[in-house]
Structure formats: structure tokens, C-alpha cells
Amino acid sequence: MNRLATSSFTKSALRQVAARPAAYVPARVISTQSMDNQQALEFLNARRAERPSSPWHIYQPQLTSMSSIANRATGAALSAAMYALFLGHLGAPLVGAELDSAALLESWAALPGWAQLSAKAAVVGPAAYHTLNGFRHLGWDMGYFLQLKSSYMAGYAVLAGTAVSTAAILAL
Incomplete structure (x- = not known):
């Protein structure tokens, strides 16, 4: 065959494959059965029940995942406390409180x-952790601490820094 004929044959074969790819893929035998809506829903729920509902069932807790969860929890708790204090300042005069x-x-x-120290620790500890872990997240955003070893080192540094800064502030 000459080159022009081969090129024409190749283009023709490619067009046929592109137009009907299923014709060139071996078929698998799949048994199907029709179901009404109730049966389909029961089948779907049975399959869903076989899957884990959360990665907690699959993955072992790690420093990185636990620190991420703790960062979100401390941020939410600190925000809730500040909103409560703000709303308390606004609402206290309405109920005659000072x-x-x-x-x-x-x-x-x-x-x-002891109550003062406990209250200070309840605020200072999460604030220190959230702040230092926020710096760690900024480091990740800038491309630092992305390797497993450096990520763990940064995590332990955040925990140590939290302990030291919390103790230092409580000592004031």
C-alpha cells in the first residue's frame, strides 16, 4: 500500500472507532432486574449501610488531622465567646443588668x-493554640512544612509553643 492509502485507511478506522467505541470494547455480561421505587430505595439504603459514614472509621487519628480539628474547634469556641460577650454588652441594659x-x-x-486562673486558662490556651496553628497554616500556604516530617515537627512546635505561651501568660 502506498502512503496515501495507508493514511486514508487509518483516518477511516479512527473515525469508526470514535463514532462507535463500544463496538471495539469487549462486552461484559451484566444481569439486571427491574425494580419499583420502593425496592430501589431499599437496595440503595442497603448499599449505603455497607459504606463507612465517616473517615473516622477508616483512618487512624494523626497529629495533622487532630490539629486541624482542634484549630477549627478553638476558632469556633473563641468566636462564640466573643459574640456572647458582645451580645451581652448590647443586651444587658435591656434587662436592667450592668x-x-x-x-x-x-x-x-x-x-x-483558682477561678481566675481557670478562666484565664480557658481563654488563653485556645487563643495561643489557634494563633500559633494559624501561623503553621500560613506556612503551609506559602509552601513550607509540606513534607510529612516537617509537618509533624511544626505540629509539635505548635503544641510546645502553646504550652510555653499559655504558662507564661498565666504567670502574669
Whole structure:
């Protein structure tokens, strides 16, 4: 065959494959049965019940996943606390309560030392962790700490930094 005929034959064969690819793929035998809507729903729910509903069932907890969850939890808790304080300042006069800075300081001074320390730790610990882990996330965004070893080192550094900064602030 000459070159022109071969090229023409190849183009023709490619057109046929592109037009009918299923004709060139071996068929598999698949048994099917018709179902009404109720049977289909039962079948679907049975298949869903066989799958894990969460990756918690599949994956072992790791430092990276736990620190990500803790970062979100501390951020949500700190935000909720700040919104509660803000709404308390707005709503206190409506119910005849006094919730200004002077009243908060008087209430704080009246608390026993252990309660003050506990309240400070409840705010300072999550704030320190969330801040330091936020810097870790910024590092990831800039392309640092992406290898497994450096990611774990950064995670442990965040935990150590949280412990040190929390203790330092509580000592004030």
C-alpha cells in the first residue's frame, strides 16, 4: 500500500472507532432486574449501610488531622465567646443588668484565685493554640512544612509553643 492509502485507511478506522467505541470494547455480561421505587430505595439504603459514614472509621487519628480539628474547634469556641460577650454588652441594659468594663472588673476581682486562673486558662490556651496553628497554616500556604516530617515537627512546635505561651501568660 502506498502512503496515501495507508493514511486514508487509518483516518477511516479512527473515525469508526470514535463514532462507535463500544463496538471495539469487549462486552461484559451484566444481569439486571427491574425494580419499583420502593425496592430501589431499599437496595440503595442497603448499599449505603455497607459504606463507612465517616473517615473516622477508616483512618487512624494523626497529629495533622487532630490539629486541624482542634484549630477549627478553638476558632469556633473563641468566636462564640466573643459574640456572647458582645451580645451581652448590647443586651444587658435591656434587662436592667450592668455589664460594662467596670462591672466585669469588679466581678473578676471578687472571684477566688483558682477561678481566675481557670478562666484565664480557658481563654488563653485556645487563643495561643489557634494563633500559633494559624501561623503553621500560613506556612503551609506559602509552601513550607509540606513534607510529612516537617509537618509533624511544626505540629509539635505548635503544641510546645502553646504550652510555653499559655504558662507564661498565666504567670502574669
